[in-house]
Amino acid sequence: xxxxxxxxxxxxxxxxxxxxxxxxxxxxxxxxxxxxxxxxxxxxxxxxxxxxxxxxxxxxxxxxxxxxxxxxxxxxxxxxxxxxxxxxxxxxxxxxxxxxxxxxxxxxxxxxxxxxxxxxxxxxxxxxxxxxxxxxxxxxxxxxxxxxxxxxxxxxxxxxxxxxxxxxxxxxxxxxxxxxxxxxxxxxxxxxxxxxxxxxxxxxxxxxxxxxxxxxxxxxxxxxxxxxxxxxxxxxxxxxxxxxxxxxxxxxxxxxxxxxxxxxxxxxxxxxxxxxxxxxxxxxxxxxxxxxxxxxxxxxxxxxxxxxxxxxxxxxxxxxxxxxxxxxxxxxxxxxxxxxxxxxx
Amino acid sequence: xxxxxxxxxxxxxxxxxxxxxxxxxxxxxxxxxxxxxxxxxxxxxxxxxxxxxxxxxxxxxxxxxxxxxxxxxxxxxxxxxxxxxxxxxxxxxxxxxxxxxxxxxxxxxxxxxxxxxxxxxxxxxxxxxxxxxxxxxxxxxxxxxxxxxxxxxxxxxxxxxxxxxxxxxxxxxxxxxxxxxxxxxxxxxxxxxxxxxxxxxxxxxxxxxxxxxxxxxxxxxxxxxxxxxxxxxxxxxxxxxxxxxxxxxxxxxxxxxxxxxxxxxxxxxxxxxxxxxxxxxxxxxxxxxxxxxxxxxxxxxxxxxxxxxxxxxxxxxxxxxxxxxxxxxxxxxxxxxxxxxxxxx
Ligand SMILES: CC(C)[C@H](C(=O)O)[C@@H](O)C(=O)O
Ligand SMILES: CC(C)[C@H](C(=O)O)[C@@H](O)C(=O)O
Numbered sequence: 232x233x234x235x236x237x238x239x240x241x242x243x244x245x246x247x248x249x250x251x252x253x254x255x256x257x258x259x260x261x262x263x264x265x266x267x268x269x270x271x272x273x274x275x276x277x278x279x280x281x282x283x284x285x286x287x288x289x290x291x292x293x294x295x296x297x298x299x300x301x302x303x304x305x306x307x308x309x310x311x312x313x314x315x316x317x318x319x320x321x322x323x324x325x326x327x328x329x330x331x332x333x334x335x336x337x338x339x340x341x342x343x344x345x346x347x348x349x350x351x352x353x354x355x356x357x358x359x360x361x362x363x364x365x366x367x368x369x370x371x372x373x374x375x376x377x378x379x380x381x382x383x384x385x386x387x388x389x390x391x392x393x394x395x396x397x398x399x400x401x402x403x404x405x406x407x408x409x410x411x412x413x414x415x416x417x418x419x420x421x422x423x424x425x426x427x428x429x430x431x432x433x434x435x436x437x438x439x440x441x442x443x444x445x446x447x448x449x450x451x452x453x454x455x456x457x458x459x460x461x462x463x464x465x466x467x468x469x470x471x472x473x474x475x476x477x478x479x480x481x482x483x484x485x486x487x488x489x490x491x492x493x494x495x496x497x498x499x500x501x502x503x504x505x506x507x508x509x510x511x512x513x514x515x516x517x518x519x520x521x522x523x524x525x526x527x528x529x530x531x532x533x534x535x536x537x538x539x540x541x542x543x544x545x546x547x548x549x550x551x552x553x554x555x556x557x558x559x560x561x562x563x564x565x566x567x568x569x570x571x572x573x574x575x576x
Numbered sequence: 577x578x579x580x581x582x583x584x585x586x587x588x589x590x591x592x593x594x595x596x597x598x599x600x601x602x603x604x605x606x607x608x609x610x611x612x613x614x615x616x617x618x619x620x621x622x623x624x625x626x627x628x629x630x631x632x633x634x635x636x637x638x639x640x641x642x643x644x645x646x647x648x649x650x651x652x653x654x655x656x657x658x659x660x661x662x663x664x665x666x667x668x669x670x671x672x673x674x675x676x677x678x679x680x681x682x683x684x685x686x687x688x689x690x691x692x693x694x695x696x697x698x699x700x701x702x703x704x705x706x707x708x709x710x711x712x713x714x715x716x717x718x719x720x721x722x723x724x725x726x727x728x729x730x731x732x733x734x735x736x737x738x739x740x741x742x743x744x745x746x747x748x749x750x751x752x753x754x755x756x757x758x759x760x761x762x763x764x765x766x767x768x769x770x771x772x773x774x775x776x777x778x779x780x781x782x783x784x785x786x787x788x789x790x791x792x793x794x795x796x797x798x799x800x801x802x803x804x805x806x807x808x809x810x811x812x813x814x815x816x817x818x819x820x821x822x823x824x825x826x827x828x829x830x831x832x833x834x835x836x837x838x839x840x841x842x843x844x845x846x847x848x849x850x851x852x853x854x855x856x857x858x859x860x861x862x863x864x865x866x867x868x869x870x871x872x873x874x875x876x877x878x879x880x881x882x883x884x885x886x887x888x889x890x891x892x893x894x895x896x897x898x899x900x901x902x903x904x905x906x907x908x909x910x911x912x913x914x915x916x917x918x919x920x921x
Contacts, residue, residue, distance in 0.1 A: 313770075316763040345801050347692040364709075364730070369767045375774070376734065381767040383730040385709070389722050416815070418651075418661040422714045422726040425658075429720070449822035452797065456690050456826035470761070474819060477794035481801035 234266040235536065238297040238501065243275040244510030245520035245563075246303025252522035252567025253301055253529045256548075259571040260533070260541045270297070274319055276307035285318030291326050295500060299532050302505035303525065308512060317367060324360050327500035329493035330391065331398050332360035332472060333531065334507065336462070336479030336489075341554030344482055346456060352483055354462035357399040358472025360493055362391040363423070365469040387423040387468070392430045398496060399466035400438040410442045410463035411435075414451045414471055427468065451475060455482055480507055484553075487520075490527035492535060504532040518562040523549055526570050541574075548573035579611040580881060583642040583846065588620040588660075589855030590865035590908075591648025597867035597912025598646055598874045601893075604916040605878070605886045615642070619664055621652035630663030636671050640845060644877050647850035648870065653857060662712060669705050672845035674838035675736065676743050677705035677817060678876065679852065681807070681824030681834075686899030689827055691801060697828055699807035702744040703817025705838055707736040708768070710814040732768040732813070737775045743841060744811035745783040755787045755808035756780075759796045759816055772813065796820060800827055825852055829898075832865075835872035837880060849877040863907040868894055871915050886919075893918035 239254065241247040254269065261267055272290070279285055294300060305315050324332075338344050338352040368384035396413075403411040413431045417424025428445070435443055446454065448471045454461055455478050467475065480489035489507035506524030514520060527549055533542035548570050561569070584599065586592035599614065606612055617635070624630055639645060650660050668674075683689050683697040713729035741758075748756040758776045762769025773790070780788055791799065793816045799806055800823050812820065825834035834852035851869030859865060872894055878887035893915050906914070 312763045312773075313766040317766060321764065343692075345692055346690050347688075364728075365764060367766075369730070369765075371767050371771065373734075377738070379734040379771055381732045381771040383709075383732075383765045383768045385714070385728040385730070387726045387728075389718075389724040393722070416818070418657045419666065419710060419815075419818075420714075420728045421658040421662060421712075422716050423728045426716065426724055426726040428657075449818050452819055452823040453826040453831060456801070456823065457830070470764075473761075473764075473794050474797055478797040478801065478823070481798040485802070486798060 233264065234268055235261070235299070236297045237267060237269045238294050238300040239269050239271045240274050240300060240302040240305075241271065242303040242305040242510060243277075243307045244304055244512045244515035246275070246305065246510050248515070248518065248520050248563045249506060249522040249525040250301060250303035252563060252570070253525035255567045255571045256526050256545060256574055257529050257533075260544055260574040261538070262541070275305050276310050276315065279310055279315065285315060286322050294323075295327075297501045299501050299536060300503040301529065301532060302503055304506065304508065304510035306510045321365060321367070323503065324493050327503070328361055328495050328497075329503060330359060330361045330395050331492075331494040331496055332358035332469075333492040333494055334358060334472070334476040334479065334489065336459075336476070336483050338483045339488070339550045339553050341550065341556065342484035342488065344484065346459070346482055349459060349482070352459040354459070354479070355402065355464055356472055356476050356479060357395060357402065357464060357466045358476060359391065359395045359467070359469045361469075362387055363469035385420070385423055385470075387426055389426060389430060392427055393434060396430050396434045396466055399464055400434055400441055403441045403464040404438055406463055408463040409440055412462060412465045413443070413445045414448050414465055414467040414475065415445075416448050416471070418447060423468070431466070448475065452478060455479065476507060486524070488523050488527065490524050490531055492528065492531040494535060502535055504528040504535070518564060520563050522563050522567050523553075526567070544574050545570075578609065579613055580606070580644070581642045582612060582614045583639050583645040584614050584616045585619050585645060585647040585650075586616065587648040587650040587855060588622075588652045589649055589857045589860035591620070591650065591855050593860070593863065593865050593908045594851060594867040594870040595646060595648035597908060597915070598870035600912045600916045601871045601890060601919055602874050602878075605889055605919040606883070607886070620650050621655050621660065624655055624660060630660060631667050636668075639668075640672075642846045644846050644881060645848040646874065646877060647848055649851065649853065649855035651855045666710060666712070668848065669838050672848070673706055673840050673842075674848060675704060675706045675740050676837075676839040676841055677703035677814075678837040678839055679703060679817070679821040679824065679834065681804075681821070681828050683828045684833070684895045684898050686895065686901065687829035687833065689829065691804070691827055694804060694827070697804040699804070699824070700747065700809055701817055701821050701824060702740060702747065702809060702811045703821060704736065704740045704812070704814045706814075707732055708814035730765070730768055730815075732771055734771060734775060737772055738779060741775050741779045741811055744809055745779055745786055748786045748809040749783055751808055753808040754785055755789075757807060757810045758788070758790045759793050759810055759812040759820065760790075761793050761816070763792060768813070776811070793820065797823060800824065821852060831869070833868050833872065835869050835876055837873065837876040839880060847880050849873040849880070863909060864905075865908050867908050867912050868898075871912070889919050890915075
């Protein structure tokens with residue numbers, strides 16, 4: 232019998248609520264010969280206030296021992312902007328080298344896009360997760376004065392780009408349409424842009440069956456609105472990926488449905504799965520949060536661990552549930568119960 | 577009698593076609609006691625191929641003598657990406673210190689947004705135009721090798737942020753809703769982000785009647801799709817502004833209608849007005865391009881030069897024309913003729 236050792240990070244706000252439902256569905260879908268061992272970690276705003284810690288070396292060592300991580304949401308208005316983002320979320324992505332940030336943009340049956348007449352949206356964004364403008368590089372001079380200068384340095388390496396671009400080609404190769412779009416801004420950010428374009432072309436030689444194209448990030452946002460069906464797989468830089476995946480969520484039914492995986496394909500470190508949404512403190516503790524994005528993140532987790540059938544069952548359960556949802560509102564746990572019943576049944 | 581000395585840069589592709597219509601409307605709307613003197617400049621791909629030049633010191637000196645600049649579009653696939661963008665467009669914006677990049681996002685009557693059920697979109701983006709990731713700062717190490725490293729440095733100064741933020745507050749103060757939203761990513765780009773947030777708060781003390789809020793750029797793209805009516809004036813960094821103004825164009829009827837001004841409010845250098853769209857080589861020379869974005873850019877130009885009534889007449893003509901457009905297609909010059917007739921009549 233097999234065992235999955237899962238680190239669970241409920242986090243802040245609605246994070247706790249949605250993670251509970253994700254675990255409910257995970258428990259229900261796993262074959263009976265698979266043992267699920269979970270350990271919860273109390274990272275987030277409360278721990279930061281109590282101890283001043285966001286993520287220590289000991290924490291990282293403990294997390295490393297797991298097969299995967301399920302995260303709810305981290306962040307609270309009581310903590311200054313950037314502290315938990317840089318000190319926890321990004322620290323973890325960088326420490327565990329989560330260079331493939333995977334974010335599907337799929338309009339599931341039963342979901343109405345805010346885009347009039349669009350019902351055929353099914354792409355996946357492969358966002359680089361460990362480089363670009365996210366490295367924290369940069370600083371300030373003459374802080375707090377009228378002469379302050381602040382810099383942000385985007386760091387991009389051939390090594391870092393090659394591996395994520397290759398991952399994206401591999402995913403494109405495995406999809407029916409076999410199309411890969413590079414999104415960047417190589418007419419302005421010429422140094423990084425040309426490096427991305429060079430590697431994109433070079434790696435492409437190993438994937439002759441994959442059709443490629445290139446879009447500037449600004450133009451890409453237009454096509455997300457006017458022609459989202461043109462996209463199959465998109466590969467892009469960390470910051471552009473952050474922006475366009477929120478837009479992708481918006482056009483495919485909203486942030487309540489958007490799943491993500493922070494993946495280290497090497498397996499040297501556990502990968503992390505989390506809904507794209509935040510901790511939504513305004514509705515926390517009221518049982519109002521939609522756990523669907525977390526449940527879909529559980530599907531990505533299952534896929535990553537090789538449980539493809541189970542992943543497909545979770546996705547199918549979500550699709551079936553969405554198709555019947557209508558406009559009534561159910562509580563967070565009611566949605567989780569319904570999904571768990573579907574995957575079990 | 578007054579004179580307007582206008583530099584005209586038709587540029588590449590459809591640039592030439594749309595600029596001709598912009599001038600037609602400008603000529604028709606100006607009072608008879610205003611003399612319009614235009615001088616055309618041949619910047620763009622053809623000149624680059626012939627001479628290797630994009631924009632020389634002499635060119636800049638010549639342009640400086642004008643009251644304003646009207647630009648069509650610059651760019652052609654025959655020129656490597658970045659050469660004309662950095663060598664002409666951005667060089668000019670930087671040389672003439674066009675720090676207020678003004679881009680209205682307004683759904684005009686008669687235009688259907690691709691967003692289902694949204695008919696109330698009327699905001700303006702004030703994009704910083706001379707700093708941020710657009711400075712060209714950065715470089716490459718070990719170019720062309722598997723060990724290449726490329727950097728892009730975003731430069732941000734209190735001086736540069738203060739002036740554009742103040743401009744945005746002033747515009748917000750003059751609008752009925754008096755609301756200003758700062759868009760950045762201060763939870764990740766903490767150095768630049770905190771500088772923007774500090775200046776935004778400080779300048780705000782001089783505008784007690786303006787309501788403010790803050791959105792991360794990723795979240796802003798969601799609201800553009802789900803709740804565009806929430807925006808009044810937006811102020812943002814150069815790159816975020818580039819991205820969200822294309823998105824703004826997409827939700828308000830497309831890039832064929834999106835106008836922009838590259839403004840230097842000091843008057844030390846002429847400001848430049850241009851449609852947001854590019855040179856569209858695929859449809860160039862066929863009379864298919866929609867000149868409306870250029871005509872609306874002419875309205876911004878008129879406003880900038882103090883011809884408020886004439887600007888309003890151009891806008892009204894466009895609105896009236898749009899309301900009657902239906903689905904038939906007219907040629908570029910037919911649209912220009914119709915608009916010129918309306919503003920004259
Ligand atoms: C919270 C923030 C650090 C994060 C990011 O920018 O990556 C979030 O927006 C996301 O997309 O996961
Ligand atoms: C062509 C390019 C340099 C330019 C920019 O990025 O500013 C364009 O996209 C724009 O928005 O005017």
